[in-house]
Amino acid sequence: MIRSLLRSTASRSFVCNYSSKAVPLTAETYSSKVSRNPSFKKLDETDIKHFQTILNDGNGLITDADDLLFYNEDWMRKYRGQSQLVLKPKSTEQVSSIIKYCNEQKLAVVPQGGNTGLVGGSNPVFDEIIISLSGLNKIRAFDEVSGILKCDAGLILENADNFLAEKGYIFPLDLGAKGSCHVGGNVATNAGGLRLLRYGSLHGSVLGLEAVLPDGTIYNSMESLRKDNTGYDLKQLFIGSEGTIGIITGVSILCPSRPQAFSVALLGVSSYEAVQKVFVGARKELSEILSAFEFMDRNSQVLAGQHLKLDHPIESDQYPFYILIETSGSNKEHDDEKLETFLANSMEEGLVDDGIIAQDETQLKSLWSWRESIPESSTMNGGVYKYDVSLPLKDLYGLVEAVNVKLQEAGIVGFDDPTKPVVEAIGYGHVGDGNLHLNVCVREYSKEIEKVLEPFVYEWIQSKNGSISAEHGLGFQKKNYIGYTKNDVEIKLMKELKKHYDPNGIMNPYKYI
Amino acid sequence: MSKLRILVPVKRVIDFAIKPRINKAGTGVEKKGVKFSINPFCDIALEESLRIREANKGLVEQIHAVSIGPTKAQDVLRTALAKGADSTTLIDVGEEEIEPLSVAKMLQKIVEKEKSNLIILGKQAIDDDANQTGQMLAGLLNWPQATNASKVEIEGDQVTVTREVDGGADTLSAKLPMIITTDLRLNEPRYASLPNVMKAKKKPLEKLKASDLQIELTNRLEILKVEEPPQRDAGVKVESVDELIAKLKELKAI
Numbered sequence: 220m221i222r223s224l225l226r227s228t229a230s231r232s233f234v235c236n237y238s239s240k241a242v243p244l245t246a247e248t249y250s251s252k253v254s255r256n257p258s259f260k261k262l263d264e265t266d267i268k269h270f271q272t273i274l275n276d277g278n279g280l281i282t283d284a285d286d287l288l289f290y291n292e293d294w295m296r297k298y299r300g301q302s303q304l305v306l307k308p309k310s311t312e313q314v315s316s317i318i319k320y321c322n323e324q325k326l327a328v329v330p331q332g333g334n335t336g337l338v339g340g341s342n343p344v345f346d347e348i349i350i351s352l353s354g355l356n357k358i359r360a361f362d363e364v365s366g367i368l369k370c371d372a373g374l375i376l377e378n379a380d381n382f383l384a385e386k387g388y389i390f391p392l393d394l395g396a397k398g399s400c401h402v403g404g405n406v407a408t409n410a411g412g413l414r415l416l417r418y419g420s421l422h423g424s425v426l427g428l429e430a431v432l433p434d435g436t437i438y439n440s441m442e443s444l445r446k447d448n449t450g451y452d453l454k455q456l457f458i459g460s461e462g463t464i465g466i467i468t469g470v471s472i473l474c475p476s477r478p479q480a481f482s483v484a485l486l487g488v489s490s491y492e493a494v495q496k497v498f499v500g501a502r503k504e505l506s507e508i509l510s511a512f513e514f515m516d517r518n519s520q521v522l523a524g525q526h527l528k529l530d531h532p533i534e535s536d537q538y539p540f541y542i543l544i545e546t547s548g549s550n551k552e553h554d555d556e557k558l559e560t561f562l563a564n565s566m567e568e569g570l571v572d573d574g575i576i577a578q579d580e581t582q583l584k585s586l587w588s589w590r591e592s593i594p595e596s597s598t599m600n601g602g603v604y605k606y607d608v609s610l611p612l613k614d615l616y617g618l619v620e621a622v623n624v625k626l627q628e629a630g631i632v633g634f635d636d637p638t639k640p641v642v643e644a645i646g647y648g649h650v651g652d653g654n655l656h657l658n659v660c661v662r663e664y665s666k667e668i669e670k671v672l673e674p675f676v677y678e679w680i681q682s683k684n685g686s687i688s689a690e691h692g693l694g695f696q697k698k699n700y701i702g703y704t705k706n707d708v709e710i711k712l713m714k715e716l717k718k719h720y721d722p723n724g725i726m727n728p729y730k731y732i
Numbered sequence: 733m734s735k736l737r738i739l740v741p742v743k744r745v746i747d748f749a750i751k752p753r754i755n756k757a758g759t760g761v762e763k764k765g766v767k768f769s770i771n772p773f774c775d776i777a778l779e780e781s782l783r784i785r786e787a788n789k790g791l792v793e794q795i796h797a798v799s800i801g802p803t804k805a806q807d808v809l810r811t812a813l814a815k816g817a818d819s820t821t822l823i824d825v826g827e828e829e830i831e832p833l834s835v836a837k838m839l840q841k842i843v844e845k846e847k848s849n850l851i852i853l854g855k856q857a858i859d860d861d862a863n864q865t866g867q868m869l870a871g872l873l874n875w876p877q878a879t880n881a882s883k884v885e886i887e888g889d890q891v892t893v894t895r896e897v898d899g900g901a902d903t904l905s906a907k908l909p910m911i912i913t914t915d916l917r918l919n920e921p922r923y924a925s926l927p928n929v930m931k932a933k934k935k936p937l938e939k940l941k942a943s944d945l946q947i948e949l950t951n952r953l954e955i956l957k958v959e960e961p962p963q964r965d966a967g968v969k970v971e972s973v974d975e976l977i978a979k980l981k982e983l984k985a986i
């Protein structure tokens with residue numbers, strides 16, 4: 220009783236920050252960039268009747284305008300489509316029948332998982348039919364010896380991980396939106412997340428997939444083995460394809476053994492230089508137990524504090540940068556010994572100014588919340604322009620500084636000045652993976668801000684040989700910018716591939732490439 | 733005005749964020765491979781003693797933490813030291829569960845040894861939920877006690893404690909020495925800072941056995957069986973208010 224009473228404060232979920240203001244239609248905001256492809260058919264009554272016979276279930280179709288809103292909008296309230304229909308198939312066969320019909324009729328579709336994407340990839344631009352995978356949410360099989368999990372695409376990541384926890388395993392991916400996002404969506408967008416440093420990318424851990432191709436064909440490699448060098452590795456095409464060449468309906472993934480002991484420390488450091496030095500030290504001294512190394516700048520913590528309505532746990536002072544280190548291993552004493560020795564050395568060397576170590580599970584979770592709540596905190600004042608970029612480590616934070624200078628020059632930024640449209644550009648991210656999240660927190664979305672930011676940000680990244688999308692994908696937001704990272708030959712091959720599998724272009728149109 | 737020598741007993745329990753499971757034999761809770769931490773109410777007691785020291789400069793002479801449990805209980809003492817306790821004692825009693833009366837008797841010896849004049853302890857531990865140790869210790873020492881504290885104020889030798897009770901607040905006042913047991917809303921425990929974690933490694937950690945205190949450990953209760961509560965049946969969804977009323981009638985709820 221007492222136990223459960225205490226626990227009620229510990230759980231967290233992905234909360235949307237809804238204000239009453241309506242989100243403008245993507246089609247209107249970006250009318251100069253995109254127009255509806257006239258070759259796509261407009262949905263009519265016959266189509267709806269046909270889908271009803273496929274789904275054979277009153278709850279499988281959503282046509283009510285209010286109910287549709289949830290699927291048409293993204294959680295950042297930046298994009299809003301005008302779809303008139305959401306379909307919620309419950310089996311791969313149903314997905315196949317739907318897609319086959321849509322292809323024949325030239326009805327455009329947008330596949331949607333947990334709708335937690337950050338680039339508008341899972342929302343329609345015009346009237347595309349939304350195919351929600353939320354009804355396909357079962358665990359199909361789990362092998363307790365090999366650790367291979369087979370599940371439906373619509374399984375929520377946190378549910379998958381909770382199931383695995385019972386068996387002593389862990390899902391090799393973790394991210395802030397775990398309570399809403401789907402495993403299939405994670406694969407379709409090749410999500411990176413917080414533990415990529417330890418468990419690698421989904422390109423390595425996904426063993427096989429089941430996907431429905433644009434003509435309704437079901438591709439199935441769910442029975443794949445860990446080692447299999449026969450033919451092209453086709454599943455890789457779907458990982459990160461963002462629903463443009465097929466809809467992933469099933470995932471087979473290799474799950475590592477769950478660590479017995481986690482430790483988390485939050486550190487305050489005085490320069491980005493120090494962040495890099497602590498990282499080098501952490502890799503060396505913590506080596507195999509290091510499972511996350513995240514950095515956050517001062518203002519990201521100020522915003523997180525306002526959002527969480529809490530004082531920062533490091534009380535001694537405000538620091539220009541904060542580092543969150545997580546270790547996970549099989550022996551708590553061994554791990555703590557290593558972590559404490561490492562931290563003591565870093566302090567003696569003057570790299571770390573202050574820090575705290577979580578003493579129990581609750582403290583561990585609340586320290587993580589200072590990192591995981593930043594995405595929500597950054598939308599708190601109205602909205603956020605998100606850039607998720609890969610850069611060489613030495614240049615990583617330089618982008619945030621450059622953007623803030625640019626915003627200052629334009630005279631549109633003021634952290635405490637409500638008359639300015641921009642609050643601040645903040646930076647945080649996965650140092651371990653060379654991945655920076657640049658969040659330009661704004662009070663409102665506007666063309667004026669966008670003009671200052673783009674193409675400046677992309678050009679800056681290109682000049683450092685970085686990637687304009689490290690883990691969020693291209694979606695709608697970055698469709699026109701792939702050229703900053705990929706060369707002409709690469710883009711040509713991609714376009715040919717898309718054309719080959721989806722000649723009618725019905726799969727998630729107006730996005731990706 | 734006497735200086736304060738505070739004693740804070742802390743217990744090592746399964747971390748409250750972890751769901752305990754019954755062992756296969758049905759004789760207790762599975763402890764293998766499970767994360768243990770300081771009992772949350774003990775953590776609050778420790779925090780309160782630290783706050784008393786910070787709020788009253790020079791008043792507190794010593795904060796001594798004591799834990800009764802297996803050898804591993806020294807982990808929670810390390811946590812106590814890292815958060816700011818000055819010294820600690822571990823009474824190593826092995827894996828066996830000790831009943832509150834034996835615990836209180838051992839604590840009485842430590843109180844005498846450390847010359848404590850204020851004892852702040854959790855109102856209960858979240859493993860056995862006994863809520864007895866503080867009261868028994870007060871009886872053994874014949875000291876005044878204020879249980880379930882939600883606010884503590886100290887002025888000279890006079891200690892005022894507010895307790896949340898049904899329908900309002902109950903305010904008690906007593907002279908030192910005394911015993912306070914802590915409730916959930918008294919404070920929010922701090923994090924252990926890195927410099928303090930380092931310093932804690934050099935602070936004293938005394939180890940004793942129950943026999944060193946001339947206490948014989950005898951349990952008066954025997955655990956017959958440990959069972960999980962029955963699983964709640966799944967609910968039913970209804971389509972309309974009429975159906976809801978029909979269902980409620982069917983179940984004789986209305």
